[in-house]
Amino acid sequence: MGEWKEYRFSDFVCINPTVKLPKENISFVEMKDLNESTRYCMPSQERPLSGGSRFEEGDTLFARITPCLENGKICQVKGLKNGKGFGSTEFYVFRGKKNLSDTDFVYYLSRWEEVRNHAEKNMDGTSGRQRVPKEAFSDLYLSLPEISIQKNIVSILSVLDDKINLLHHQNATLEKMAETIFRQWFIEEAKDDWEEKKLSEIIELVGGGTPKTAIIEYWNGNIKWLSGGDIANNHKTIITNSEKSITQTGLTNSSAKLLPKYATVISARGTVGKYCILAEPMAFSQSNYGILPRYPNCFFFTYLVINHSVNLLQSSVYGSVFDTITTKTFKEHSISIPKDEVIIYKFEERVACFFKKIESNQQQIQILTQLRDTLLPKLMSGEIKVTD
Structure with a gap:
């Protein structure tokens, strides 16, 4: 070399x-x-x-x-x-x-x-x-390599990482904008005649499950299966990948459920209260909850309800060994909701563009990350030559 x-x-x-x-x-x-x-x-x-x-x-x-x-x-x-x-x-x-x-x-x-x-x-x-x-x-x-080549290798990989970081920051800004609009519509401008509803009346909770790990046919399929770690690592964003996957057979022969695209998942044990949106239909473990909208197709409104309420949920965890969110937790907390459901549907239309952009950015992050991870070993081993 x-x-x-x-x-x-x-x-x-x-x-x-x-x-x-x-x-x-x-x-x-x-x-x-x-x-x-x-x-x-x-x-x-x-x-x-x-x-x-x-x-x-x-x-x-x-x-x-x-x-x-x-x-x-x-x-x-x-x-x-x-x-x-x-x-x-x-x-x-x-x-x-x-x-x-x-x-x-x-x-x-x-x-x-x-x-x-x-x-x-x-x-x-x-x-x-x-x-x-x-x-x-x-x-x-x-x-x-010598230090001059090291710096050139860094400059190549840093271009990709800088773009990835920029997209992450942009996603955080977009999410903050959606949160601000939610707070304006449903907290700051809430009307006196709005209904006080339990979270369990606004959302639908879905329990998860784990196929038997000893049965090989249940695993490494084309259905992404989320653990609490997957959710924690993708907190407050749109999740595109999971560490493990299951087969349709594994899904059918277990208590695991398949959630639709844009559903919310939240960790209920361990690292409690981490949550994210699904980029595609996925299953999840029993240590988490799936959350579906009771207002048809209002996935982003539902996500922001959880976003707004999560601090209350975290302060109400149960369990002596592991902090745990239970179904009871969602029945104990309320939020004011307009009687006219049209307002909720208009809000969903208003914020959808933010989440679609976040989704697009996540897809770019995935592509750039794969490119970086492909280049890194080739640059480090000298397979791809870099001059000083």
């Missing part, structure tokens, strides 16, 4: 670099702040310094625990107060070494399957709580 040389990963990348942090409140990053679909993660809060990983702006946070690593929780951190922060002990912090490795290149390197597969194969510990030992990176050898 010419200027490419073989390096031991732990010699090429600075792992858990020393970071001196102030005593004041500092940016804190949790595992939930990392999303496999985005390059960057941002701190969810500020808190006083305690034990944990320490990092600076631009460092890569690499989840070292299962199943977070398998789920692709690897992100570059940004938006830190004073450029420094700390976080979960379950992160390794990766940074480039001066004059040897570019910090942005290190992020893409850590996402390369050669690195991830090596880390996963070297996990130790009990089943379900396995971790990657730091020593594993001393046994990983890779042929890597």
Whole structure:
């Protein structure tokens, strides 16, 4: 490969670099702040310094625990107060070494399957709580380019990631606009003669199910099947993919239900209150609820009702082991609804354009993500040549 040389990963990348942090409140990053679909993660809060990983702006946070690593929780951190922060002990912090490795290149390197597969194969510990030992990176050898080529590889992949991030931001703005219109129509301008209705009267709840995992014929079909993790990773957007899929036979021979396109799903256990819209008909597990409109075809109105009510739902969870939303939760909370249903149908028409644009953006994100993920290993291995 010419200027490419073989390096031991732990010699090429600075792992858990020393970071001196102030005593004041500092940016804190949790595992939930990392999303496999985005390059960057941002701190969810500020808190006083305690034990944990320490990092600076631009460092890569690499989840070292299962199943977070398998789920692709690897992100570059940004938006830190004073450029420094700390976080979960379950992160390794990766940074480039001066004059040897570019910090942005290190992020893409850590996402390369050669690195991830090596880390996963070297996990130790009990089943379900396995971790990657730091020593594993001393046994990983890779042929890597000089820093000028690294920067050129970053520039190629960054173009795709920047476009993906832009589309994510645009979707967040579109969703916020739809929320604002909902609040204006149904909260700020609510009339005294409107009816107070229980959420259970406005929406229809549908329970989910899981086909028997031991029966091979039930799985890996063409029906996408959502877990709570799928929903959490696509919170407040239109979901296009799932980690697992089932067959029509699996659907028929289980309590799983197939929801139509644009239905809402919400997590009811574990990470409670995460919700999203379906880009196509999908099934889902019993840890979640499907939500259908009682006003025919008013899917986006129904979604925004859930969006508006979710904080109330989260404050009313039940269960001593797992926080849980039950059917009772939806019967205990109300919202004012106009007696004239025409208003609801007009609202649905008003906001539909926002969600159709979000859907279009999600499709673009999917295409760009597939392109990036196809290019990344080819660039990292030198299969696609990049000159300095």
